[in-house]
Amino acid sequence: MREFGYRRVLDVSGAVALLDADPDARFLGGGTNLVDLMKTGVERPARLVDIRELPLDRIESAPDGGLRIGATVTNSDLAAHPEVRRRYPALAQAVLAGASGQLRNMATVGGNLLQRTRCGYFADVTKPCNKRVPGSGCPAIGGDHRNHAILGASDHCVATHPSDMGVALTAFDAVVSYETAAGPGELPLTDLYLPVGDTPHRETALPPGALITGVTLPPAPVAAHSRYRKVRERASYAFAIGSVAAALDVRDGVVRDARLAFGAVASRPWRATRAEALLAGAPADAATFAAAADAELAAARPLPDNAYKGTLMRNLVVAVLTELAKEAGR
């Protein structure tokens, strides 16, 4: 590991000033991803700015029914929070489906959104990778891509975003707040991640040196009837091979409102807007749910070894929406 300087900061302005002064510095939150990547040499910062003691560890309930989640709130505290569990149960479920109890205690909301792909070629500095070394190539396309992207990928990169939390946040229209030395800014989570194209090394639309300070969830009554379901290769403590965050409001057998997002199929949490458009106003039955899934997955461009994900996601969408519709009927 490269040697590095370390500074603990107590205020946001001090944190962003340090990053502004040193482009080779990185923010350290829980460290569950960054420290691991430093050990393997993927990340080689000259300085770490420890943000764990910034006053960003609160979850505040807005009177309008939304929530404001600080960037250094740990995954554990987010999933245990009564208002998260009550108003956005799929968010609590998504967080609980990720990692282990130990990692959820360390990991933070801001870090979760900015974590790097778990593509094996990205993690291995002896292999080419367009995301790690622009222009070096993508061995996953002709190699091991069983768990790679089927939506929104390119000929340059087929890596997926590994977050579970981000899938639920995407379904619920989360907005990311950040701070830079030049001032604050906001981005809808759906705009945080850049299209892959031929620049997979450019992952987010955040300005250089920006610090995510929090995530705002607007009020969404439909989110109270939501669910996250994750498919993985073992029963627990593994990344998704496909996941769905869904919310459904059904009245008299008709879908009034639907939210749908997919995980582990793209370089970012994937908001299924085509599916949502098809669901609104349609009968809440399996045929509608399958048609909605098909509409979203029509754009899928699978590789030889990950074509299973299309079937997986279709079945997952139908199963989760059917469950939610049943619950609505009770």
Add this chain to the structure above:
Amino acid sequence: MTPPTSSAITLHINGEKRTLPVDHRTTLLDALREKLDLTGTKKGCDQGQCGACTVLLDGRRTVSCLQLAVAAEGREITTIEGMAEGDRLHPVQQAFLDLDGYQCGYCTPGQICSAVAVIEEHAAGWPSAVTDDVRPEAGPPPLTPEEIRERMSGNLCRCGAYVSIVEAVARAAAGRTTAESAGHPTVEAAGRTAVEAAGRATAAKAGEAAA
């Protein structure tokens, strides 16, 4: 200017203060084992995947292999060496002994640290990925074997002693260890652990939000 790449730090470990110089690259795991002679905490994968290095940080279970020592300064660290009170084993340790919750023993310190925290997390009402209804109105789920397996999934045991581990955690959680009948403290009685403090912190935050 190149920033300094090492610091003198003071760590609070098992109720003691220990001051030591560290290269910033040193993980808490390596500091414990190589610098402080606390070798109860084990190194398995060194990538945060096996749980052998689990310790409590401010009462919360943490993998010490991904925790930089310099970033642990000022926080309360509890390792397996800090679990017993003198010769009296922690109820979770006693349950592992009584029920053979191990074979080779290498993962055991991490399993026990994790289990101590699991019991407190459950007591604080935290749901898990196998909890059917996470809404607070549904109440805390019973600590079934399925719940224990999910909550302990961050601790691997290559000997495959899982059946006994689940039993040991269940027994310790129920306060029904053999040690109890011999006059040893139950989990509840030994509850003045830092772990409970973490539970209270969560409850306090929840209270703030509800207010």
